[in-house]
Amino acid sequence: MAVGQSVLRKEAPNKLTGRARYNADLSIPGILHAAVATSPHAHARIRHIDKAAARESPGVAAVVTAADAQGLKCGEVLEDRPPLAEEETRYWGEPVALVVADGEAEALAGVSRLSVTYEPLPAVLTVHEALRPHAPLVHPDLSGYRQAQPPVAPRAGTNIADVAHIRKGHAEEALRDSAVVVTAHYHLPPVDHAAMETRSARVEILDDGRVIVHATTQAPFEVQKLLARYMKTQQGLIIVNAPLIGGAFGGKTTVQLEILAYLASRAVGGRPVEICNRREQDLAMSPVGPGLEADMTLGADRYGRLTGMKLTVYLDAGAYTDSSPRIARAICSECTGPYRLEHIETDVYTVYTHHVYATAWRGFGHMPLTFVVERTMDKLAAQLGVDPLEMRRAAAIKPQDTTPTRVRLTKSRLGDLDLCLRRAADLLHWDPTPRDEGKGTVRAQGLAALWKTSSSPPNAISGAIITLNQEGSLNLSTGTVEFGPGTKTTAAQILAERLQMPIEQIHVHSHINTKVDPEHWKTVASLSTFMVGRAVMEAAEDVIAQLKQVAAIVLKCAPGDLEVAHQKVYLRDDPEIFVPFRDIAHGYSYPNGDAIGGQIIGRGSYVVRHITTLDARTGEGHPGPGFTVGAQGVEVLYNRRTHHYRVLTAVSVLDAGRVVNPQVARGVVMGGINMGLSYGSREAVLFTRDGALENPDLRTYKVMRPGEQALQYRVDFVETPQLDSPYGARPLGEHGCLAMPAALANALSRAAGVACDTLPLTPEVLWQLAGMREA
Amino acid sequence: MMEIRNRQEILLHVNGDRRRATVRGSDTLLQVLRTELGLTGAKPGCENGDCGACTVLVDDWPVKACLMLAGDALDRRIETVEGLHNTGTQRAFLEHFAFQCGYCTSGFLMVAEGLRRNRSAAHDLEQIEWLRSNICRCTGYAEILAAVRDALRSEVLKGAGLTLAPAASVPS
Ligand code: FES
Numbered sequence: 001m002a003v004g005q006s007v008l009r010k011e012a013p014n015k016l017t018g019r020a021r022y023n024a025d026l027s028i029p030g031i032l033h034a035a036v037a038t039s040p041h042a043h044a045r046i047r048h049i050d051k052a053a054a055r056e057s058p059g060v061a062a063v064v065t066a067a068d069a070q071g072l073k074c075g076e077v078l079e080d081r082p083p084l085a086e087e088e089t090r091y092w093g094e095p096v097a098l099v100v101a102d103g104e105a106e107a108l109a110g111v112s113r114l115s116v117t118y119e120p121l122p123a124v125l126t127v128h129e130a131l132r133p134h135a136p137l138v139h140p141d142l143s144g145y146r147q148a149q150p151p152v153a154p155r156a157g158t159n160i161a162d163v164a165h166i167r168k169g170h171a172e173e174a175l176r177d178s179a180v181v182v183t184a185h186y187h188l189p190p191v192d193h194a195a196m197e198t199r200s201a202r203v204e205i206l207d208d209g210r211v212i213v214h215a216t217t218q219a220p221f222e223v224q225k226l227l228a229r230y231m232k233t234q235q236g237l238i239i240v241n242a243p244l245i246g247g248a249f250g251g252k253t254t255v256q257l258e259i260l261a262y263l264a265s266r267a268v269g270g271r272p273v274e275i276c277n278r279r280e281q282d283l284a285m286s287p288v289g290p291g292l293e294a295d296m297t298l299g300a301d302r303y304g305r306l307t308g309m310k311l312t313v314y315l316d317a318g319a320y321t322d323s324s325p326r327i328a329r330a331i332c333s334e335c336t337g338p339y340r341l342e343h344i345e346t347d348v349y350t351v352y353t354h355h356v357y358a359t360a361w362r363g364f365g366h367m368p369l370t371f372v373v374e375r376t377m378d379k380l381a382a383q384l385g386v387d388p389l390e391m392r393r394a395a396a397i398k399p400q401d402t403t404p405t406r407v408r409l410t411k412s413r414l415g416d417l418d419l420c421l422r423r424a425a426d427l428l429h430w431d432p433t434p435r436d437e438g439k440g441t442v443r444a445q446g447l448a449a450l451w452k453t454s455s456s457p458p459n460a461i462s463g464a465i466i467t468l469n470q471e472g473s474l475n476l477s478t479g480t481v482e483f484g485p486g487t488k489t490t491a492a493q494i495l496a497e498r499l500q501m502p503i504e505q506i507h508v509h510s511h512i513n514t515k516v517d518p519e520h521w522k523t524v525a526s527l528s529t530f531m532v533g534r535a536v537m538e539a540a541e542d543v544i545a546q547l548k549q550v551a552a553i554v555l556k557c558a559p560g561d562l563e564v565a566h567q568k569v570y571l572r573d574d575p576e577i578f579v580p581f582r583d584i585a586h587g588y589s590y591p592n593g594d595a596i597g598g599q600i601i602g603r604g605s606y607v608v609r610h611i612t613t614l615d616a617r618t619g620e621g622h623p624g625p626g627f628t629v630g631a632q633g634v635e636v637l638y639n640r641r642t643h644h645y646r647v648l649t650a651v652s653v654l655d656a657g658r659v660v661n662p663q664v665a666r667g668v669v670m671g672g673i674n675m676g677l678s679y680g681s682r683e684a685v686l687f688t689r690d691g692a693l694e695n696p697d698l699r700t701y702k703v704m705r706p707g708e709q710a711l712q713y714r715v716d717f718v719e720t721p722q723l724d725s726p727y728g729a730r731p732l733g734e735h736g737c738l739a740m741p742a743a744l745a746n747a748l749s750r751a752a753g754v755a756c757d758t759l760p761l762t763p764e765v766l767w768q769l770a771g772m773r774e775a
Numbered sequence: 776m777m778e779i780r781n782r783q784e785i786l787l788h789v790n791g792d793r794r795r796a797t798v799r800g801s802d803t804l805l806q807v808l809r810t811e812l813g814l815t816g817a818k819p820g821c822e823n824g825d826c827g828a829c830t831v832l833v834d835d836w837p838v839k840a841c842l843m844l845a846g847d848a849l850d851r852r853i854e855t856v857e858g859l860h861n862t863g864t865q866r867a868f869l870e871h872f873a874f875q876c877g878y879c880t881s882g883f884l885m886v887a888e889g890l891r892r893n894r895s896a897a898h899d900l901e902q903i904e905w906l907r908s909n910i911c912r913c914t915g916y917a918e919i920l921a922a923v924r925d926a927l928r929s930e931v932l933k934g935a936g937l938t939l940a941p942a943a944s945v946p947s
């Protein structure tokens with residue numbers, strides 16, 4: 001009825017009339033504004049902060065510094081980050097002080113009058129520098145930090161915040177006995193999320209102790225818990241509101257501005273205070289996606305079968321860990337790519353450096369990981385002289401194989417990679433040989449495969465509440481935040497399908513309030529359809545049971561005789577005998593006025609089962625409920641003289657399990673493809689020699705613009721149901737981007753005859769690579 | 776009497792209404808629309824002229840409201856997304872699912888509307904040239920380009936007294 005239909009997003013019409021309201025559109029009159037004074041050094045000691053002139057500036061109500069935070073340390077995994085720099089600053093752009101004033105202009109004027117004396121210190125800007133012996137330490141007190149969400153394994157006296165491992169089989173021997181072994185080094189820079197809406201937060205502390213937060217967050221329930229913990233108050237007193245979000249991509253999972261706005265509000269007696277990132281600040285001060293350095297060795301026997309691998313990744317966390325240790329474990333979990341490998345040795349180091357810290361970025365480390373694995377696969381295929389498609393098909397992981405973390409796979413858990421590969425190759429008209437198009441122009445193709453599970457914590461929960469309106473329509477409340485993929489609409493589709501009723505009669509709200517909406521862990525990891533869907537299904541069963549119970553009395557039958565559809569409860573063997581929802585939604589009234597029942601309120605709650613943390617030594621464990629596999633490819637037209645190129649065709653085939661909303665799914669995948677190609681072709685957060693951000697605006701931090709996208713998209717889905725997901729649907733929100741940079745690099749490597757092992761692949765980089773080849 | 780200098784009341788012509796606003800000389804049109812007039816459809820994405828999320832029409836031409844001072848908008852006809860009512864451009868965006876988070880949508884709609892009014896016969900390359908002023912981080916752009924092409928095509932047909940059935944789906 002609703003699942004499998006291209007349903008318009010519930011909030012769509014408002015987005016076309018300017019009536020959809022995002023956080024910054026909902027400001028309140030008289031609110032104070034906080035502007036942030038940020039560090040002009042990558043690493044410096046703060047000698048002195050003179051607040052006097054700023055405090056005297058017209059309209060300024062307060063100046064807040066680390067002293068007002070009373071030693072607070074924040075961090076999702078490891079509490080290593082003071083909300084405002086204490087004695088030292090650790091990145092260019094780090095918040096040092098807040099000026100709270102009547103308006104933004106007054107607050108900024110206040111910031112310009114603040115005088116901070118710094119003593120610049122030597123900085124480490126790359127993982128290489130950070131890992132050198134006697135390198136300056138980003139966190140000399142590393143061992144003293146509280147571990148908020150283990151596992152995390154900091155190494156005191158170094159810049160290594162964490163190490164995660166996979167040990168399976170005997171990689172050393174397997175590689176020694178291999179017929180062919182390839183080794184390569186990869187370098188990927190940090191990137192920004194560049195959501196079109198910058199991050200913002202408003203906080204008001206009421207006299208009754210309640211703290212009202214409005215924020216651009218993908219994780220309102222995380223904000224609630226962290227603020228309660230940091231401020232030593234009850235979770236029930238922290239009320240977090242998340243309205244529509246203007247793009248997130250993982251960048252709005254981190255909790256940063258909420259804490260700053262809280263401190264600012266506390267400094268002015270709890271009055272409402274707003275802090276809204278300007279774009280430059282959003283890039284420089286708020287977290288980015290992690291860059292990495294990686295070395296991979298992969299072996300095969302003389303028949304081309306994969307034998308063993310070694311992978312060492314240095315994840316560039318920047319100045320603070322945030323979610324990097326969790327990203328490291330997500331990389332470990334899927335470190336082989338979607339291939340069967342029994343002998344694995346993987347180490348992922350999370351390394352501190354003196355630049356802006358990293359957080360989740362669409363795919364949680366899987367886009368860089370896929371790049372590393374899929375480039376290496378292509379190199380191995382070249383060494384063996386086999387078709388890279390056929391090599392991938394032969395190596396594809398299958399049901400009954402085990403993952404790097406030793407999860408035994410079933411068809412339901414895994415999906416069908418081979419089918420995705422074949423379909424993608426068909427859509428691309430796969431041809432691994434570059435074709436000369438004359439005038440120095442070459443046409444070439446690249447393919448890459450992907451897989452991903454959620455790497456969510458074992459106790460991630462989700463809930464759903466359904467209430468009935470008197471007329472028989474339904475309200476559905478869930479805890480997911482709405483930032484584009486239409487999670488609310490998907491939940492409504494699942495409910496409409498289960499109750500066999502029109503989706504127009506199901507009402508959702510796109511604004512989350514942690515006080516009234518049931519918790520959904522975080523709107524991340526593309527998990528919403530699965531987790532919320534399960535909760536919705538359970539709530540639907542609850543509603544059905546209650547409806548039948550009342551209807552059984554009204555219709556004088558057993559509840560077991562009844563069915564529910566089309567907003568009616570009817571006798572299975574005679575649908576003409578029924579009672580409509582509207583007669584029982586708020587209780588049933590007999591003609592004489594007597595009433596039974598009450599409002600029908602259904603509830604559902606879900607926790608992913610059997611998820612475990614990974615073993616510290618071997619990595620053994622169960623990181624997520626199921627996988628999404630897929631294959632993607634591109635065809636490029638490349639000019640060997642100018643090194644310019646165009647992506648002619650971009651192909652994506654994901655195993656979606658079941659496509660709930662075809663047009664939305666296509667759109668989300670096309671958006672992912674575009675983001676992946678943008679990342680692959682032009683994006684990088686750049687730092688000067690001193691660690692200042694070199695490209696802090698959208699003029700210099702380049703993202704794809706209209707007309708630069710692939711000339712043609714070919715998007716398709718395979719449907720291998722994940723049996724314990726509603727209607728079999730698998731996650732697909734992040735996946736559209738995951739293999740695109742790898743596919744692009746594989747195509748360009750072939751077109752240019754060079755090894756594209758770094759990103760972004762700008763014409764300049766290709767020119768340099770070609771120059772190196774000639775030299 | 777004290778002379779009040781730094782804030783001044785001005786009259787703006789917005790979406791067909793005459794609206795009063797109290798502004799500073801340095802206030803941009805975007806700030807005044809959003810905070811003084813409650814028209815939050817135009818969005819700040821960069822306030823630097825790079826993203827186009829703030830685009831409005833000034834005398835029928837797309838202008839980045841973050842780059843125009845409110846004072847420069849006196850005596851000009853300003854239209855924001857709130858002034859569009861069930862236009863062919865909006866319908867085309869809906870039919871083509873030409874947005875996800877929706878944050879960039881008002882800006883793209885206003886550029887598209889500007890195209891429709893000024894250059895409805897623009898060919899694909901010219902359409903792209905206009906739309907390049909804006910950024911969308913969610914979509915693959917193909918959806919937006921298809922919506923704009925459709926909106927313009929039906930405009931051209933309308934000029935010839937013809938109508939077009941709604942597009943069925945996003946072309947692949
Ligand atoms: S806000 Fe005006 S162009 Fe970005």
Ligand code: FES
Nearest residue numbers: 875876911912913
């Ligand atoms: S729809 Fe999100 S930026 Fe365009």
